[in-house]
Amino acid sequence: MTRQIGRSGGSALPLPRSVDVARLAGVSQKTVSRVFNDEPYVSADVRQRVLDAAEQLGYRLNNAARALASGRTRSIGVVSLGTALYGPASLLMGIERAARNTGYAIRVVNTVEGDPAGAAGAVDSLLDQGVDGIVISEPIDEGPASLRVDVPVLVFGAPPAFVAPTVVTAGIDSRLMARMATEHLLDLGHTTVHHIAGPQRWYDARDRMEGWRAALAARGLDAPPVVEGDWSAASGYTVGRELASDNNVTAVFAANDDMAIGLVRALVEAGRRVPDDVSVVGFDDIPVAAYVNPPLTTVRQLFDAVAEDGLNLLVHAIEKPQDPLPPAADLPVDLIIRASTAPPPPRTTPARGRRQPLA
Amino acid sequence: MTRQIGRSGGSALPLPRSVDVARLAGVSQKTVSRVFNDEPYVSADVRQRVLDAAEQLGYRLNNAARALASGRTRSIGVVSLGTALYGPASLLMGIERAARNTGYAIRVVNTVEGDPAGAAGAVDSLLDQGVDGIVISEPIDEGPASLRVDVPVLVFGAPPAFVAPTVVTAGIDSRLMARMATEHLLDLGHTTVHHIAGPQRWYDARDRMEGWRAALAARGLDAPPVVEGDWSAASGYTVGRELASDNNVTAVFAANDDMAIGLVRALVEAGRRVPDDVSVVGFDDIPVAAYVNPPLTTVRQLFDAVAEDGLNLLVHAIEKPQDPLPPAADLPVDLIIRASTAPPPPRTTPARGRRQPLA
């Protein structure tokens, strides 16, 4: 369905420039520039005259000219993985909001996983466009392709190889969150916790796995074998079937909520009740997590706060390259306990055909 | 957690410009420009010499200068509602991909619902940045604030009030999809279908409601009262409780999957089984839809295809303002039948106070 609504003919009346405003206001062009850049030393009435003239003419600053003359674009490039996943999408929204609050515009470039050019290609295209800083939103390990960049870089999570004036790392501590999730299950009395990991090329997936491992290690437990998904519910379902068929599995920590949901489905189909037989914890607290069946226990990170903190740091690095970076905010982490977790089922005597290890 | 990785001191060596490349290649500056713009009339070996010189110097075109001189930014602005909803996020990804394929960069500005400036403010800030075209990703009704814009505008769904050189509308026919969803329930034997609508300020929510209404009207059925959510699972749950308490409700079409999931939760909590007692259809086919309990019947739109089609139209309007717009692609629509829909329960005499077990 496509419709053309209207097309006002060649209304190519040239847009007003700052000289036009200057002429109308009876000042020099430079004064107009001063007003629009909030520079000091402009008397109040001159400022008002200029503003009025601009208003009357419908003047707007030409950003290309501004960028050319000043060498700064007042924009920040974001390299994002082209997914509609809740986490990345939320972070992107947060970044945009934070950027706008600091007066920067956002240029987004997606890299598809498996993209030959990868993040390097995306960064390149941002540099081509001209940006004052770059954000790597979901860093993944693409091998030793170290990249030279002339602007500050913000990486959420872990620092890939960049040679840049400044590299800032920000984000919530995924390790800690994963550890909390795992400890919750342990505290309920489960003797061990299995893990459905995210794709290990993602640094964040690795962090979550490490947090899980650390929680087990802290109680002297060996980590069971990890199964790996791709963040999707579909993958959670697929790899979840292995776990569902293993009666020793009573608690699973999934690296995100989507995989947790897929896992629950696999468990239910295998006739194992959640949480009666198996407890499941997710990660992210996606909006549906509270409403799926059963409502999902999960950990939540505040994407907006993360984005804001990171962006402020980046802008600081852009605008005051000499200053040391301020410390990062300490961001709260929430474990949200719902109905998908419970104490393990009571020990049953070894039934026929059922292996019951001591442990 | 924040860490500063490195800061190479004032390595402010000036970036090479096209004259530098020209000098090194032994040609004029204009020839360099020709090469980088793929203009005709450049001999193969001169082109190669220029490319080599550029490579050697690490030259990249200065976009600000280019934009200033040409009056075009080769970028497209997107006005997006700042949500991490699956639909909008998917569309945004599709837009970025499509734009990049046509050589345009993307500038995103979010409007939060209830933003005083609204879409008008967002468009304004895009115009400030300088864009060659604008995309209104999820148009909502903000009243009669007609806006004057100097560049072509693409609106997905329905056309808000814009005075622009060209206004293009694109998108899948939501009415048709809603109608299919409703007819599926009717075909199963339900005597009527209830509807959880999206926020009526969204044109798309209105379209879905109209499609539902049309399907009922086509069979001579009166539409039951509509309940309205805000797209979220939480709202689906809240308004779904009303529906759950009404034993005449046997079939519900929710305007998106999230609300459908919230509704299912409300139904289950009220002791009504899905699909045995009540059938539910969603809209979007979000990735978890196939894995929730029960797997959700829904309709799917191909966001990538929608985005690509719309963007090609927009680029056409930008680059060939004289030409008439080509016709839009005819995009496929899928009804995906899963386990949340079934024939209505057999008529029973009103059994009151009967508690049903959870599904």
Added chain:
DNA sequence: ATGAAAGCGCTAACAT
């Protein structure tokens, strides 16, 4: 507190 002049690095229009 305000103004004049000189670019920023490119593309456009016109040579040749």
Added chain:
DNA sequence: ATGTTAGCGCTTTCAT
């Protein structure tokens, strides 16, 4: 097929 000359609309630097 290649080069020359003007700007594009600002910010900068330096005067005043």
